[in-house]
Amino acid sequence: xxxxxxxxxxxxxxxxxxxxxxxxxxxxxxxxxxxxxxxxxxxxxxxxxxxxxxxxxxxxxxxxxxxxxxxxxxxxxxxxxxxxxxxxxxxxxxxxxxxxxxxxxxxxxxxxxxxxxxxxxxxxxxxxxxxxxxxxxxxxxxxxxxxxxxxxxxxxxxxxxxxxxxxxxxxxxxxxxxxxxxxxxxxxxxxxxxxxxxxxxxxxxxxxxxxxxxxxxxxxxxxxxxxxxxxxxx
Numbered sequence: 001x002x003x004x005x006x007x008x009x010x011x012x013x014x015x016x017x018x019x020x021x022x023x024x025x026x027x028x029x030x031x032x033x034x035x036x037x038x039x040x041x042x043x044x045x046x047x048x049x050x051x052x053x054x055x056x057x058x059x060x061x062x063x064x065x066x067x068x069x070x071x072x073x074x075x076x077x078x079x080x081x082x083x084x085x086x087x088x089x090x091x092x093x094x095x096x097x098x099x100x101x102x103x104x105x106x107x108x109x110x111x112x113x114x115x116x117x118x119x120x121x122x123x124x125x126x127x128x129x130x131x132x133x134x135x136x137x138x139x140x141x142x143x144x145x146x147x148x149x150x151x152x153x154x155x156x157x158x159x160x161x162x163x164x165x166x167x168x169x170x171x172x173x174x175x176x177x178x179x180x181x182x183x184x185x186x187x188x189x190x191x192x193x194x195x196x197x198x199x200x201x202x203x204x205x206x207x208x209x210x211x212x213x214x215x216x217x218x219x220x221x222x223x224x225x226x227x228x229x230x231x232x233x234x
Contacts (some may be wrong), residue, residue, distance in 0.1 A: 001209055001210055001211065001223065009157045010157070012169050013157055013160045014164065017171070017172065020172070021174050024176035026086050026087040026090070030065075030066075030089040030090045031089060042068070044208050045122055045123075045149050045224075046069050046072050049069065049073070049120060049147055049226065050073060050077060052118075052145065053073060053077050053079060053145075054117070054144075055078050056080070057077065057080070058080045058117045059080065059117065059118045060082055060116040060118070060119045061082070061083040061084075061120045061121075062083075062119065062134070063084070063106075064083025064101060065094070066090050066094055066097070067094030070082075070097070071097050071099070074099075082099065082101070082102075083100070083101040084101065084106070085103065086106070106128070107133070107134075110137055111141075112138070115140075115142065116143070117144045118142060118144055118146075119141060119142045119146045119147070120147045121146075121147070121148045121149070122226075124148075125150060126151055126178045126179070126180050126181065126182075127180075128179070129179055132194060132196075135199075136194075139196070139198035139231075140198075144230075145202065146228075146229040147226065147227070148227050148229070149207060150224060150225055150227060151223065152183060152184060152209075152218075152219070152222050152224050153170060153182060155220065155223050156210075156220050159220075168181075184218060184225065185219065187204070187225060187227060188204075191229065197229075199229040199232055200231075200232040203227075204227050205225065207223075207224050207225060207226050208222070209221050
């Protein structure tokens with residue numbers, strides 16, 4: 001987290017954001033999205049994922065957006081990537097980068113038609129009411145790793161807002177963005193207790209937050225996590 005973002009988060013302990021869209025509509029979201037808001041976290045998340053994925057692997061990016069991650073994996077790891085997204089606008093931008101992308105609402109009937117070496121779900125699960133449904137339907141669809149990212153509602157700024165009587169500001173365009181919430185402890189419990197996921201945690205990495213402190217005390221000072229899962233064969 002750079003100084004500009006750090007100061008913004010401190011200010012937001014006492015403030016409210018202005019809603020930029022009237023309804024939580026992902027077509028409008030992708031039309032008005034400002035990439036620089038998420039750049040630091042996205043860059044860090046993508047680097048973590050790129051370091052994990054082996055060269056020449058097949059990758060499915062669920063909620064791929066405009067294909068930014070798939071494009072990076074293709075350049076750095078010669079990955080053979082495909083994506084799905086609920087937004088036709090985002091899917092079109094992904095295809096313009098030369099990737100295969102299909103418009104799919106993963107909250108409805110959803111199952112991948114083939115296996116991939118890696119499945120990636122970044123900045124998605126917190127936006128849907130039943131991420132368990134998605135996770136359960138992926139248990140037999142990856143060969144190596146399932147990689148997800150989740151925000152940390154237990155970060156210090158969120159705790160401070162609660163202390164002053166305000167709910168954490170886990171949104172940028174509309175308050176309806178995040179409808180599921182996890183702390184670091186919650187993430188570990190969630191994976192461990194949902195046996196139908198068929199997964200176990202292989203690693204958890206802080207993707208953004210307060211420099212240095214997020215490595216010393218990630219549950220307090222990290223804004224989010226990349227969680228690497230592998231098949232639980234026990």
